[in-house]
Amino acid sequence: xxxxxxxxxxxxxxxxxxxxxxxxxxxxxxxxxxxxxxxxxxxxxxxxxxxxxxxxxxx
Amino acid sequence: xxxxxxxxxxxxxxxxxxxxxxxxxxxxxxxxxxxxxxxxxxxxxxxxxxxxxxxxxxxxxxxxxxxxxxxxxxxxxxxxxxxxxxxxxxxxxxxxxxxxxxxxxxxxxxxxxxxxxxxxxxxxxxxxxxxxxxxxxxxxxxxxxxxxxxxxxxxxxxxxxxxxxxxxxxxxxxxxxxxxxxxxxxxxxxxxxxxxxxxxxxxxxxxxxxxxxxxxxxxxxxxxxxxxxxxxxxxxxxxxxxxxxxxxxxxxxxxxxxxxxxxxxxxxxxxxxxxxxxxxxxxxxx
Numbered sequence: 001x002x003x004x005x006x007x008x009x010x011x012x013x014x015x016x017x018x019x020x021x022x023x024x025x026x027x028x029x030x031x032x033x034x035x036x037x038x039x040x041x042x043x044x045x046x047x048x049x050x051x052x053x054x055x056x057x058x059x
Numbered sequence: 060x061x062x063x064x065x066x067x068x069x070x071x072x073x074x075x076x077x078x079x080x081x082x083x084x085x086x087x088x089x090x091x092x093x094x095x096x097x098x099x100x101x102x103x104x105x106x107x108x109x110x111x112x113x114x115x116x117x118x119x120x121x122x123x124x125x126x127x128x129x130x131x132x133x134x135x136x137x138x139x140x141x142x143x144x145x146x147x148x149x150x151x152x153x154x155x156x157x158x159x160x161x162x163x164x165x166x167x168x169x170x171x172x173x174x175x176x177x178x179x180x181x182x183x184x185x186x187x188x189x190x191x192x193x194x195x196x197x198x199x200x201x202x203x204x205x206x207x208x209x210x211x212x213x214x215x216x217x218x219x220x221x222x223x224x225x226x227x228x229x230x231x232x233x234x235x236x237x238x239x240x241x242x243x244x245x246x247x248x249x250x251x252x253x254x255x256x257x258x259x260x261x262x263x264x265x266x267x268x269x270x271x272x273x274x275x276x277x278x279x280x281x282x283x284x285x286x287x288x289x290x291x292x293x294x295x296x297x298x299x300x301x302x303x304x305x306x307x308x309x310x311x312x313x314x315x316x317x318x319x320x321x322x323x324x325x326x327x328x329x330x331x332x333x334x335x336x337x338x339x340x341x342x343x344x345x
Contacts, residue, residue: 020159034147
């Protein structure tokens, strides 16, 4: 019973906050080269279920 | 959504780099900015170490950063490249965000799809043009059928004299709202909560307050260079069926000596000349 109540609270919180878990993402480049060519820093995809695919970074 | 952007490296290359955000698989990036311009700075102004809630610069060599909330619902690709004509250089850059974080502008929620709400997008509108004296410019120009709110705007120009600053700023809550709309600034400096052509004293040429900042002001009694920003999270501007923000290169008095409420005709205040203008407008729309 307590477990079900906790799950309900989590679901409600997720719904209020935007419909899914709060989760950080991001990346960076350290001492890279910037040129005329457009380079990808971040290529990030959310799944339909809210699950996250790994960040693909091109440096 | 994104929550943080920061860049440094060779300067001015990192200040002027072309940063693109491709939202939800779009082929043309809907967000394309120079870091300095995103932070409301133009003319490669060298002021260092300043900031407010949303953006700033933490170094005297690069270090522009912002915390702009750019929502996305499937994917986000962020790229970087040199500004056209710039020399190759080094770069340090970071971008990050949080999934499912709500966007709130000091009490005005930006809908991001929760509980069936619309899904807002961030639009970055830019203008780069030469304006004739007394010409109008839509800094924000949203088409009928859209709704949303303004997050931040930046206006910069170089002009023959300070009279360009006489330009009033007006807000139109729909695409069909008639002139003069809602008056936002009785002159350009007034829109940035200053006065008298930025009479800020002590030889100062910059200021940074919670929602407004003067980031570049050079006036030798003749030609003027100017840039400034304003965030609207504490002073929200809503549009319900399109709408926009309008600025003018100089302005006019009516027959009673009042300004800002005469759309055509009138008496020009001073002698505004042509102005080379760059503007940014970050707008949430849904």
